[in-house]
Amino acid sequence: MAEREKGAMTVREAGHKGGEKTKERYGEEFYEEIGRKGGKIGGETTKERYGGSFYEDIGHRGGQKVKELIERGKTLRGEK
Structure with missing residues (x-):
């Protein structure tokens, strides 16, 4: 450094x-x-603008990305 x-x-x-x-x-x-x-x-304005399901959608997308990254890491480590 x-x-x-x-x-x-x-x-x-x-x-x-x-x-x-x-x-x-x-x-x-x-x-x-x-x-x-x-x-x-907090997110009251966002909720009013996009609806409550917006948070469900972005939470699902985030979870799918984490799942994908975990699987990729396992593949690189030869665990799968």
């Missing part, structure tokens, strides 16, 4: 530092508030 220049930071470190500064300035409630879109919590 290459050495970093003195004073350099990763993108992750910079993001964390910025988040901490924002929390100091506006408080934790600020993050709670921006987490709500139009006064709604």
Whole structure:
């Protein structure tokens, strides 16, 4: 791994530092508030827009992808 220049930071470190500064300035409630879109919590807007079955569909697709990756890994390891 290459050495970093003195004073350099990763993108992750910079993001964390910025988040901490924002929390100091506006408080934790600020993050709670921006987490709500139009006064709604979490996926309520998405559910209204696409319907409840949307989450079932993307969950199924995700499960199928995981299943496919597991099978591919077993094949590569010679387990099948």
